[in-house]
Amino acid sequence: MFTRLYLHIPFCRRKCPYCAFVSRESTAADRDGYARTLLAEMGLAAQAFTAERALESVYFGGGTPSLLAPRQIGRLLERAESLFGLGPQAEITLEANPGTVDQERLAAFRSAGVNRLSLGVQSFHDPLLKTLGRIHSGAQAQEAFRAARTAGFTDIGIDLIHALPGQTLPMWRRELEQALSLGPEHISVYGLTVEEGTPFAVQYGEDSPLLPDEDLAVAMFEEADSLLTAAGYEHYEIANYALPGRRSAHNSGYWRRDGYLGLGCGAHSFLRKGYGVRFGNPADLDAYMEAVAQGQLPHGEEQSLTRQDAMAEFMFLGLRMADGIGDDGFRQEFGVSPDETFGEILARLTAQGLLEPAGTRVRLTRRGMLLSNQVFARFLP
Numbered sequence: 001m002f003t004r005l006y007l008h009i010p011f012c013r014r015k016c017p018y019c020a021f022v023s024r025e026s027t028a029a030d031r032d033g034y035a036r037t038l039l040a041e042m043g044l045a046a047q048a049f050t051a052e053r054a055l056e057s058v059y060f061g062g063g064t065p066s067l068l069a070p071r072q073i074g075r076l077l078e079r080a081e082s083l084f085g086l087g088p089q090a091e092i093t094l095e096a097n098p099g100t101v102d103q104e105r106l107a108a109f110r111s112a113g114v115n116r117l118s119l120g121v122q123s124f125h126d127p128l129l130k131t132l133g134r135i136h137s138g139a140q141a142q143e144a145f146r147a148a149r150t151a152g153f154t155d156i157g158i159d160l161i162h163a164l165p166g167q168t169l170p171m172w173r174r175e176l177e178q179a180l181s182l183g184p185e186h187i188s189v190y191g192l193t194v195e196e197g198t199p200f201a202v203q204y205g206e207d208s209p210l211l212p213d214e215d216l217a218v219a220m221f222e223e224a225d226s227l228l229t230a231a232g233y234e235h236y237e238i239a240n241y242a243l244p245g246r247r248s249a250h251n252s253g254y255w256r257r258d259g260y261l262g263l264g265c266g267a268h269s270f271l272r273k274g275y276g277v278r279f280g281n282p283a284d285l286d287a288y289m290e291a292v293a294q295g296q297l298p299h300g301e302e303q304s305l306t307r308q309d310a311m312a313e314f315m316f317l318g319l320r321m322a323d324g325i326g327d328d329g330f331r332q333e334f335g336v337s338p339d340e341t342f343g344e345i346l347a348r349l350t351a352q353g354l355l356e357p358a359g360t361r362v363r364l365t366r367r368g369m370l371l372s373n374q375v376f377a378r379f380l381p
């Protein structure tokens with residue numbers, strides 16, 4: 001049913017004004033109670049769902065998972081290992097906010113079993129970090145990276161955001177250069193999305209003149225592509241770059257439709273059963289805690305995918321990756337080729353310059369990456 005485990009930690013030191021993730025401020029007692037609830041939920045899930053084999057990856061996402069104590073992370077990993085098994089090469093990622101870690105804490109996470117760190121740098125430029133409401137400075141981000149290296153992390157990812165209010169192309173280039181100067185194994189580059197219901201939506205509504213226009217946002221995407229690939233990073237997914245052999249195994253699993261179990265409030269799961277089953281936990285922390293306290297799995301209704309749903313998902317998730325999708329994988333799963341199912345759509349997207357053949361595979365062109373949402377919408381049933 002699954003080979004990957006996601007644990008959502010819904011706590012942050014302070015809520016950032018652009019953020020629509022499930023997260024809120026917390027006390028040490030809140031975090032302690034939550035970690036115990038996660039352990040209990042894991043036990044309930046192990047009775048209901050079976051891992052296909054030992055876990056290939058575990059991902060602590062948030063929120064700010066680095067707010068949990070290393071011993072809490074260690075206990076969750078021990079429980080995951082005893083209930084589901086942990087593969088010998090399992091990738092175990094912790095998202096860390098640079099404002100919450102020092103070398104000692106990072107070394108303790110490493111000893112607890114974390115072997116990959118995803119550092120939420122977002123920017124090295126202090127005025128932009130202030131605009132984003134982040135708790136760290138550019139200097140702290142650099143210090144956190146170096147501390148992680150000294151603490152023994154050999155697999156570190158950095159997240160950056162572009163198309164920020166007031167950001168220019170030279171400013172963005174400088175961000176990329178600073179990231180490269182640290183030599184991370186992985187760099188994720190996201191364009192700012194102004195999410196409904198956030199303070200940013202009020203401050204920077206649709207078409208705000210304070211935000212970079214579309215041409216500048218495209219130039220920033222292209223600048224990242226040319227600088228990072230010139231430095232030896234593979235642009236392996238729309239927003240992700242990695243040194244050879246350092247792609248995120250966990251996230252690659254999402255795009256390949258591997259089964260994953262999501263635990264914690266607001267977490268989502270995808271189980272390989274039939275054409276796939278999706279379900280999610282409540283985003284409301286109290287409702288989540290209450291359900292688990294009563295010995296119930298907290299998730300809502302399970303949605304079983306139809307063959308049509310699964311074929312569409314295969315296309316729009318697989319096309320996110322620069323390798324694109326191949327005939328073989330699709331045929332193995334559905335007994336037909338993508339061409340037999342989506343021939344007309346594929347031909348039209350290719351004629352529009354959004355898709356291109358690559359050997360026996362098909363993938364997004366550079367333009368297709370920029371217009372990916374339009375491409376993906378074409379496959380929806």
Ligand code: SF4
Nearest residue numbers: 012015016019062063
């Ligand atoms: S640190 Fe990340 S998850 Fe937390 S509020 Fe800020 S953007 Fe959201």
